[in-house]
Amino acid sequence: MKIYTTKKEIAPIIEGLRKKQLTIGLVPTMGALHQGHISLVKTALEETDQVIASIFVNPTQFNNQDDLDKYPRPFEQDIQMLKRISENIIVYAPTPEDIYDGTVKSENYEFDGLENPMEGKFRKGHFDGVGSIVRRLFETLKPSVAYFGEKDYQQLLVIKKLVEKLRIPVEIKGCPILRESDGLAMSSRNGRLSKIDRDAAPFIFKTLNTAKKMFGIKSATKVMEWVTKQFAAHPLLKLEYFQIADSATLEPINRKSKTKTYRAFIAVYAGDVRLIDNIALN
Numbered sequence: 001m002k003i004y005t006t007k008k009e010i011a012p013i014i015e016g017l018r019k020k021q022l023t024i025g026l027v028p029t030m031g032a033l034h035q036g037h038i039s040l041v042k043t044a045l046e047e048t049d050q051v052i053a054s055i056f057v058n059p060t061q062f063n064n065q066d067d068l069d070k071y072p073r074p075f076e077q078d079i080q081m082l083k084r085i086s087e088n089i090i091v092y093a094p095t096p097e098d099i100y101d102g103t104v105k106s107e108n109y110e111f112d113g114l115e116n117p118m119e120g121k122f123r124k125g126h127f128d129g130v131g132s133i134v135r136r137l138f139e140t141l142k143p144s145v146a147y148f149g150e151k152d153y154q155q156l157l158v159i160k161k162l163v164e165k166l167r168i169p170v171e172i173k174g175c176p177i178l179r180e181s182d183g184l185a186m187s188s189r190n191g192r193l194s195k196i197d198r199d200a201a202p203f204i205f206k207t208l209n210t211a212k213k214m215f216g217i218k219s220a221t222k223v224m225e226w227v228t229k230q231f232a233a234h235p236l237l238k239l240e241y242f243q244i245a246d247s248a249t250l251e252p253i254n255r256k257s258k259t260k261t262y263r264a265f266i267a268v269y270a271g272d273v274r275l276i277d278n279i280a281l282n
Contacts, residue, residue, distance in 0.1 A: 001083055003091040006098050007140050013090065014142050022049035026143035026170075028134065031055040032072040032188035033081050036178040040147040041085055043175060052141055053082055055093045060106035061129030067274070072191055092141060099136050106132040111161040114250055118243055118265050119154050119276070130155055131162050138168050145171045149178075151185050153263065153278045154250060177277075179205065185277045197270035200236040204268050207231070208279040211242075211264050215281045220244045220253045223264075231268065240267040240274070244281065 004010040017024055025048030027040045037053075044051045055078055062068035075093070082089050096104045106128040109115070115127040138146070148156050156174045163172055178186045183205035184198075193201060207230050214223045224242055231239035244253045247261045256262075262281040267274060 001079065001087050001089060001091060003079070003093060005093055005095065007094065010090075010092055010140065014140070017050055018142060023144040024048060024142065025051045026137065026141055026146040027051065027053045028137055028146065028148070029053060029055055029078075030057045030071065030188065031078050032074060032191065033078045034178075034186045034188060034190070036149055036151065036186035038081065038085065039178050040149060040175050041082065041089065043173075044145070044147050045086060045089075048145055050090065051086070051088070052090045052092055052143065054137055054141070055091060056096075056099065056133070056137075058129060058133040059096055059104055060100075060132055061126050063123045063125055066272075070192065072188055092137075099133070099140075107135075109162065111158045111165075114154065114157050114161055117154075117245065117250055117252065118241060118267070122240055122267065127155070127158050130158060134159055134162060135166065135168070138163075138170055143170050145173055147173050147175055149176075150174050151177045151187065151277065153247075154265070157248075157250065183209075185275070187275060189273050189275060192273045193270055197236060197273065200234070201268075201270050201275060203234065203237060204266060204275060204277055205279075208264055208266060208277060212279055212281050215244070215262070215264070220256065220262075227266075236270065238269040240269060242266045247280065 025044030027044055029037050041051060041053060057071050057073060059068055109128055109131040120127055148159060150156060160172045163170055180186060182202040184202045207227055211223050211227055224244060227242045231237055243265045244262055245251060247263045253262055263278050264281055265278045267276045
């Protein structure tokens with residue numbers, strides 16, 4: 001397995017792949033890999049000629065320095081996980097200074113409003129950081145297809161908009177959320193949960209499932225009020241937001257329309273660990 005840490009090192013490799021007209025599948029990650037990431041890598045292996053997995057904890061998308069400092073970085077463990085799937089995966093693990101050309105800061109982007117609600121509202125500057133790193137990865141690695149999990153559904157739409165607005169020649173493919181046996185969405189942050197918070201966390205998906213059932217017979221306002229009450233009564237989990245929105249525009253629902261599809265989005269604190277999830281409602 002080849003591991004590259006600079007743009008200069010990997011540039012001739014990318015050029016060689018393109019000259020051979022091989023398709024490149026990119027799986028961008030921040031490391032601390034779990035089976036959700038692995039499912040993206042396996043899909044990329046099936047669909048493209050050469051898979052590149054990037055491992056980079058991007059400082060510009062964190063609005064909380066403590067969260068950045070505590071983010072897990074088990075690099076050797078990540079490499080072993082990837083090796084068990086295929087020795088033919090290329091790993092790109094740059095330093096912040098290399099990927100950002102010495103100045104680690106994000107550019108400002110507009111994503112036609114997709115960046116404003118939910119994660120954008122509660123994590124100021126987050127999607128500027130996401131846009132900045134994804135654009136750099138695309139420019140450096142020149143993938144044919146890039147794979148992202150739907151757990152970060154808002155991020156997925158933002159990246160699709162980035163590609164559209166900048167006319168970057170890459171296909172963006174969203175892949176289903178992978179869950180633990182108790183329903184908790186797989187996340188690199190799950191490993192930071194205390195035992196008591198880990199035992200409590202499946203309540204998030206349980207509540208989303210009930211909200212989905214309620215959405216078929218009750219108004220969105222009633223569903224949102226019910227979810228808020230459930231978390232207000234929970235002794236361990238603190239609700240940051242629950243929002244029902246148009247799955248294409250992320251605009252908050254006003255009144256149900258039979259011609260639109262909706263998703264429910266949620267962010268919850270379990271101790272000091274922030275967990276997000278979402279579910280399609282119709």
